[in-house]
Amino acid sequence: MTSIGTGYDLSASTYSPDGRIFQVEYATKAVENSGTAIGLKVKDGVVLAVEKLIHSKLSVPEANRRIQTIDRHIGLATAGLLADGRHIANRARDEASSYRDTYDAPSPLKNLAERLGLYTQAYTLYSSVRPFGISTILGAFDKEGPSLYVIEPSGVYFGYNGAAVGKGRQLAKTELEKLKLSELTTKEAVYEAARIIYLVHEDAKEKEFELEISWIGQETDNVHLPVPRELQQDAEAKAKAALETFE
Numbered sequence: 001m002t003s004i005g006t007g008y009d010l011s012a013s014t015y016s017p018d019g020r021i022f023q024v025e026y027a028t029k030a031v032e033n034s035g036t037a038i039g040l041k042v043k044d045g046v047v048l049a050v051e052k053l054i055h056s057k058l059s060v061p062e063a064n065r066r067i068q069t070i071d072r073h074i075g076l077a078t079a080g081l082l083a084d085g086r087h088i089a090n091r092a093r094d095e096a097s098s099y100r101d102t103y104d105a106p107s108p109l110k111n112l113a114e115r116l117g118l119y120t121q122a123y124t125l126y127s128s129v130r131p132f133g134i135s136t137i138l139g140a141f142d143k144e145g146p147s148l149y150v151i152e153p154s155g156v157y158f159g160y161n162g163a164a165v166g167k168g169r170q171l172a173k174t175e176l177e178k179l180k181l182s183e184l185t186t187k188e189a190v191y192e193a194a195r196i197i198y199l200v201h202e203d204a205k206e207k208e209f210e211l212e213i214s215w216i217g218q219e220t221d222n223v224h225l226p227v228p229r230e231l232q233q234d235a236e237a238k239a240k241a242a243l244e245t246f247e
Contacts, residue, residue: 013125031153034081035167036168036200037051037077037079038196038197039160039162040162041181042189042217044186047189050211050212052212054210065212066082067212071100077137080166095107096112108143109139109149113151137150147159148162162177171199172200186219194235197211
């Protein structure tokens, strides 16, 4: 991350001579130091999964979740700084609530992604603030069907069929590209998501982790919910078995 000249990384509002904003690049680096988060848009819904690294054996299981519900039909997963993820989740809830109050209808995910992208980008413009150190995956099942968006620390956002952010994103993207996502059901996608998260965790297998999975779609009556414990346990067991076979 060197550039022509020095001192251009002291403010998010300063460009380097070669047109880079180092604070945004540092925020992206914070995301890369986090566990992997993935999203799969399939024919009847969306599945979100996160590799939540456990930094202490004293941590309470299932506390400090990285997957959160924004509206009944919208889920959010983050990779990066946990506190920044909570802030963005609260902002997303405010935006979704405001849309309901104004239009008396649930917010389309595209509208929410645009609003959050603008909010995130505003934090790259001023010297008094810093960019958010997270990448955000938004998934929903709305009137247009299943949809999936990713918002980067720069504020740019794109729609995806399958997305991965965090430390193991390259391997996860490679695995996602092998899948025929448009032909999968959400239940099948849960098994694939678990397999991919366990596969990418192999690079950091000395660290313990928790797998978080949620889904939205016809299985849940279009409501964002955690995957049932029995299904998740079965998916994790098959993911471990597949990993042993892979080795």
